[in-house]
Amino acid sequence: MHSFARPASFAALVAAATVGLTSAALAHVGDHSHMSFAEGLAHPFTGLDHMLAMVAVGLWASQLGGRALWLLPLTFPAIMTLGAVLGFGGVALPWVEIGITASVLVLGAAVALTLRPSLLVSLPLIALFAALHGYSHGVELPANASALTYAGGFIVATLALHLIGIAIGFAATRMPVRFAARTAGGAIAVLGLVLLVTPH
Numbered sequence: 001m002h003s004f005a006r007p008a009s010f011a012a013l014v015a016a017a018t019v020g021l022t023s024a025a026l027a028h029v030g031d032h033s034h035m036s037f038a039e040g041l042a043h044p045f046t047g048l049d050h051m052l053a054m055v056a057v058g059l060w061a062s063q064l065g066g067r068a069l070w071l072l073p074l075t076f077p078a079i080m081t082l083g084a085v086l087g088f089g090g091v092a093l094p095w096v097e098i099g100i101t102a103s104v105l106v107l108g109a110a111v112a113l114t115l116r117p118s119l120l121v122s123l124p125l126i127a128l129f130a131a132l133h134g135y136s137h138g139v140e141l142p143a144n145a146s147a148l149t150y151a152g153g154f155i156v157a158t159l160a161l162h163l164i165g166i167a168i169g170f171a172a173t174r175m176p177v178r179f180a181a182r183t184a185g186g187a188i189a190v191l192g193l194v195l196l197v198t199p200h
């Protein structure tokens with residue numbers, strides 16, 4: 001077993017950051033009457049749930065290595081798009097918001113605990129979470145061309161967040177702080193837990 005030691009000051013920092021950031025998570029709902037590429041691009045960076053989960057996917061991909069390094073960051077946006085199509089098509093899916101928040105907790109914990117399951121486990125898990133992230137927006141997309149430009153921006157931002165996670169993961173292995181990536185994963189998991197218990 002790995003021990004995941006975290007100084008109390010770090011926990012306090014996370015708590016303080018959370019107070020400021022939970023309001024950012026609420027950016028999830030908003031005015032969707034006009035949807036541009038730039039808005040699609042901005043949303044995953046302003047919605048805390050998306051941002052944390054997508055960075056965690058990159059972190060996890062860097063920990064898993066091998067084919068997972070590119071399979072995870074490509075599977076997520078692909079299945080996310082499929083989820084958006086399902087939502088847009090009116091397919092009913094339960095527990096979407098809780099599932100999205102749970103994805104932050106689960107993916108953060110996977111990174112913090114350096115879980116390294118086979119692709120048979122990691123890919124379906126990533127796919128399930130990706131579908132929920134996409135679905136939540138598919139249901140609210142307007143039935144016009146702006147939906148496509150918004151989705152384009154959303155997908156580009158998702159890939160960027162995966163790459164940021166991968167970059168952090170790789171940088172962490174070169175840093176004197178050996179557990180930097182796992183600490184980032186732990187912070188993501190803690191924030192996921194806070195989002196889960198915070199009514200929104």
Ligand SMILES: [Zn+2]
Nearest residue numbers: 028043047050
């Ligand atoms: Zn959102």
